[in-house]
Amino acid sequence: MSSSPPTLAPTRRAAGPRPRRRGRRTDAWLGVAGVFIVLAGSELLSRTGIVNPDFLPPVTEMYASLFGLLGEADFWESLWLTVRGWAIGLAAAMALGIVVGFVIGSIPFLRAFTNSTIEFLRPIPSVALIPLVVLLFGTQPQSAFLLVLYAAFWQVLVQVLYGVADVDPVARDTARSYRFGPLRVARSVIYPTALPYIMTAFRLAAAVALILEITAELVIGVPGLGRDIGIAQSSGNVPETYALVIVVGLIGVGVNMFARLVERKALWWHPSVRSETP
Amino acid sequence: MQTTSTTGRLRAVLGTAAALSVLVLAACSSDGSDTEASDEMSEPATDSTGDEMMEAVDITVGVIPILDVAPLYLGIQEGFFEEEGLNLTTELAQGGAAIVPGVQSGQFEFGFSNTTSLILAVSNDLGIQAVGPGVSTTGDASADFGGIVTAADSGITGPADLEGKKVAVNTLNNINTSTINKMVEDAGGDPSTITYVELAFPDIVPAVASGDVDAGQVVEPFLTVAAGQDLVNIGSNYAATDPSLMIAEYFTSDDYAAENPDAVAAFQAALQRSFEYATENPDAVRAVLAEYTSMDEATQAAVTLPAWPTEIDSNTVDLLAELAVNDGFLTEVPDLSALK
Numbered sequence: 001m002s003s004s005p006p007t008l009a010p011t012r013r014a015a016g017p018r019p020r021r022r023g024r025r026t027d028a029w030l031g032v033a034g035v036f037i038v039l040a041g042s043e044l045l046s047r048t049g050i051v052n053p054d055f056l057p058p059v060t061e062m063y064a065s066l067f068g069l070l071g072e073a074d075f076w077e078s079l080w081l082t083v084r085g086w087a088i089g090l091a092a093a094m095a096l097g098i099v100v101g102f103v104i105g106s107i108p109f110l111r112a113f114t115n116s117t118i119e120f121l122r123p124i125p126s127v128a129l130i131p132l133v134v135l136l137f138g139t140q141p142q143s144a145f146l147l148v149l150y151a152a153f154w155q156v157l158v159q160v161l162y163g164v165a166d167v168d169p170v171a172r173d174t175a176r177s178y179r180f181g182p183l184r185v186a187r188s189v190i191y192p193t194a195l196p197y198i199m200t201a202f203r204l205a206a207a208v209a210l211i212l213e214i215t216a217e218l219v220i221g222v223p224g225l226g227r228d229i230g231i232a233q234s235s236g237n238v239p240e241t242y243a244l245v246i247v248v249g250l251i252g253v254g255v256n257m258f259a260r261l262v263e264r265k266a267l268w269w270h271p272s273v274r275s276e277t278p
Numbered sequence: 279m280q281t282t283s284t285t286g287r288l289r290a291v292l293g294t295a296a297a298l299s300v301l302v303l304a305a306c307s308s309d310g311s312d313t314e315a316s317d318e319m320s321e322p323a324t325d326s327t328g329d330e331m332m333e334a335v336d337i338t339v340g341v342i343p344i345l346d347v348a349p350l351y352l353g354i355q356e357g358f359f360e361e362e363g364l365n366l367t368t369e370l371a372q373g374g375a376a377i378v379p380g381v382q383s384g385q386f387e388f389g390f391s392n393t394t395s396l397i398l399a400v401s402n403d404l405g406i407q408a409v410g411p412g413v414s415t416t417g418d419a420s421a422d423f424g425g426i427v428t429a430a431d432s433g434i435t436g437p438a439d440l441e442g443k444k445v446a447v448n449t450l451n452n453i454n455t456s457t458i459n460k461m462v463e464d465a466g467g468d469p470s471t472i473t474y475v476e477l478a479f480p481d482i483v484p485a486v487a488s489g490d491v492d493a494g495q496v497v498e499p500f501l502t503v504a505a506g507q508d509l510v511n512i513g514s515n516y517a518a519t520d521p522s523l524m525i526a527e528y529f530t531s532d533d534y535a536a537e538n539p540d541a542v543a544a545f546q547a548a549l550q551r552s553f554e555y556a557t558e559n560p561d562a563v564r565a566v567l568a569e570y571t572s573m574d575e576a577t578q579a580a581v582t583l584p585a586w587p588t589e590i591d592s593n594t595v596d597l598l599a600e601l602a603v604n605d606g607f608l609t610e611v612p613d614l615s616a617l618k
Binding site for chain 2: 221
């Protein structure tokens with residue numbers, strides 16, 4: 001065996017401070033500490049009167065209102081309606097986005113044909129469609145569904161198009177030389193490449209869907225937590241308004257954690273997920 | 279080598295998709311309404327004259343979660359609508375903008391909206407008509423359910439002082455701007471010098487308190503909130519315009535009225551009884567606020583209640599139309615017979 005040439009990296013670590021690898025648990029505690037500092041700061045601002053306490057109540061009052069809400073049946077019903085609206089809109093957007101994305105992405109003519117239409121429709125904020133949707137469906141849940149679908153669909157479509165375009169041309173050609181039918185190509189060549197993009201799309205669409213669901217409820221009055229926020233606001237009940245906003249924030253955190261869990265489970269084979277565990 | 283992983287994963291995804299589609303189908307077929315429903319009528323109801331009606335009519339009323347519609351909830355609670363053969367459910371919307379299209383499209387049978395908005399709707403031929411009064415001013419400029427609030431040190435003591443100032447209202451070119459203009463003109467000021475700013479009611483009190491605007495027009499419960507912020511109420515623009523100003527009405531679509539005259543008559547009768555009951559039982563009104571608003575008990579006890587008249591005030595409709603034309607957001611007075 002020849003000795004290792006001097007140009008190779010040294011086999012011994014350089015003298016100096018070793019970089020400490022923080023475990024995931026430490027990260028979680030740091031996160032909690034960060035939230036705690038923000039809450040304590042907000043409480044101080046309110047209690048000392050720097051911000052008018054009638055319009056920014058102390059955090060303890062907000063949480064007292066929150067715990068009061070937990071005992072009301074109406075709150076749980078609104079929560080269920082919001083989560084249901086979010087889930088249905090998200091599922092429809094994912095399904096539609098994946099199917100349309102696969103079809104458009106696989107056929108170059110369609111891709112070129114729809115490119116400018118997609119680029120035109122995508123930036124339209126869903127919120128701008130609220131007056132249209134109100135004329136069609138008023139305060140029924142379908143209004144919120146349409147808004148959620150419109151916003152989340154584009155997130156999914158764009159990611160799926162990227163995913164389909166990312167297919168390794170060698171793999172695609174191999175499939176062709178093995179004479180795979182279009183469905184088999186979709187299943188074994190396009191789908192594994194597109195799956196990480198689909199998971200990213202799921203995470204983005206989940207967040208966007210929640211935003212639009214709450215917006216529709218708040219602005220139009222579709223039944224749900226957003227409408228409860230509007231009612232609390234127009235009743236002048238400031239602590240309850242904040243309490244409901246906190247609940248919506250917690251739902252957002254829950255949605256994000258759920259999306260990451262699904263991502264880890266579906267992409268357990270992907271290098272990005274595999275290398276995460278220390 | 280994991281050769282079965284692709285198939286396993288595919289099965290998992292297909293299974294999830296199947297589960298999701300089942301969920302979607304189940305949810306789409308279920309009723310999404312969560313309105314506060316009155317008891318279901320299982321036997322024929324009798325109306326106020328004792329005649330038996332075939333069956334209870336289901337009606338939905340689109341309302342905003344404000345103080346003004348409390349008698350409707352009282353009427354449901356006391357059974358006045360049931361006795362008239364109406365199975366009434368209320369649907370809360372966030373603003374009048376969702377209610378008028380809702381009535382037109384048939385999502386609601388009846389709606390509640392302020393008179394000026396209804397005048398604008400009639401002038402645009404939206405096919406609606408009033409069925410009854412909604413709410414009126416108490417007539418007392420210093421003790422009304424609406425008013426103009428300003429900071430104690432703003433130097434504004436009366437409507438004439440609003441000249442050249444920034445005033446916050448909840449909707450531009452609507453009943454609040456019209457009535458404030460009239461109030462200022464009657465006091466000898468020039469309303470064209472006022473700069474109106476559009477803010478939602480909950481945001482007007484903080485804006486006045488912090489000095490972002492010089493004054494703001496609010497209704498209860500924000501008059502009470504404003505008092506809590508040590509703001510001064512310089513008077514009610516509603517009472518100053520007309521002591522019996524009818525600020526809002528209940529309305530329906532022309533189509534519904536033509537096809538269901540009995541239901542409309544029953545609604546009007548029950549509404550009248552509800553208004554009378556509300557006027558005689560202010561404590562009951564305050565108590566029912568807890569059902570559809572989130573007002574806390576202290577606010578419920580402190581708010582000034584409006585007046586609920588039993589008849590439509592036709593003069594108000596003409597007056598508000600005239601003011602709208604004067605202010606320039608209505609080109610000409612339309613045929614207002616549908617609102618009287």
